[in-house]
Amino acid sequence: MKTVWIDPGHGGKDPGAVGIGVLEKDVVLNISLGVKKRLEAEYEGVKVQLSRSTDVFLELRERTDAANKAGADLLVSIHCNAGGGAGGFESFRYTGASAASRSLQNVLHTEIMALLKPFNVRDRGQKAANLHMVRESKMPAVLTENLFIDVASDASKLKRKDVIDALIAGHVLGIAKYLGLKKKEEKPVSNLNRDIHVVSSWAASAWEEMTKNGYVDGSRPGAPVTREENAVMMNRLRKNLLQLIAGNREQLAEMEKRLQAIEAAEITK
Template sequence: MKKVWIDAGHGGKDPGASANGLQEKNVVLEVSLAVKRQLESEYEGVQVFLSRSTDVFLELKDRTEKANAAGADVLVSIHCNAGGGSGGFETYRYTSASVASAAFQNLLHTEIMSRLKPFGVIDRNQKAANLHMCRESKMPAVLTENLFIDVASDAVKLKRQEVINALIDGHVAGIAKHLELVRMEEKPVTQERDINQLSPWAAKDWKEATENGYIDGSRPGAPVTREENAVIMNRLHKNFMQLIANNSERLAALEKRLQFIEAKKI
């Protein structure tokens, strides 16, 4: 079982960047929750942990200590950027990052950017910095900066569900590739049957059952309910009892006839 730690930045009393009607803490929480849902529903053998699943404040130390204690295989800290300029997307690893962290950053960055390019998002490239979430994590760790809250053109994009979905899909794909996760097998779609179409192999029995009054002859392909079963069983019971009664009358008549014949012989 692979363990993934998703850290939604800021939260609670710390809103993060705020501008253009957006708050960083809300955007990143939406993305984080969806990444968890998608990874666990689409891939086998993966468990996703969240630093926070609601609007609460956590110290940076608490976030990394919990991730380390959980024995997570990778950590992704999800943020939005601020500071003006032209906006765009970028990722960070620690300045002295391991080879695994660098490889993870490359995969994650590539997958996310490939989904953001159709929306005209600027690629600000892969970077390294002395960031707590990357430095104090014992596993490969990457921090993503998902567009600029205070850049109007980026804020407009962040208000579009298609862009949020692109961020979610990119994070999921990058994590899945790095951990070599296997997609869950898709169950084959069963062709829905026309309930009014009679199967050739049942035609004779269906005709006889209809003529004998056990069924009304409609909806041959429909599932049978408990109520319909009760009706059929009751009709069978009545017919069976009638058959017994008829046979009893015949046997009684036959017995009288035999008695008459025996009396004549005497």
């Protein structure tokens, strides 16, 4: 089981960057909760822990101490940027980062930017800095700066669900790729509320015809089909096809005899 530590920056009395109708603490918590939900729902063998899951304030030391104590396999601290300019996305590792942290940053940055490209987000690059969250973490650690709160074009994007979804998906894909996580197999979802004894309107005519031709017995049209039931239907179809082929052969043989008789009669004339 891999443990991923997600750190939503700021919170509580610390709003982080305050921009054009958005607060950094709210945006990064939204992204972080989405990363946890998707990563655990879509991949096997992974547990996601958060520094905070609500709007509370935590000191930086509290965050890294908790991550180190949990023995997390990696840490991603999620933030939004400020300071004006052209806006964009960038990521940070520690100035003395390990090779593992460099690898995590490269994979994470690449996956996030790939999903932000359709939204014309500027790539500000992969950077290094003496930041507490990446310096004091004992595991591979990266801090992401997800657009600029105080740049109008970026702020408007951060209000869009599709952009937030892209940021979430980019973080998820980067983390999964770095850890080599395996995707869960999708399980078919059945409608538990339907009456299995009533045929759906869109299938009524086909169900009636299949029943008349003996492929099904006409009962429980809405029930799941077992492999045994599939085998029975396929075998009935096989037998019918063999009979059809045999019947065609007999008809062809009869036609051939008639043609030979006609040819013989023509010769004797």
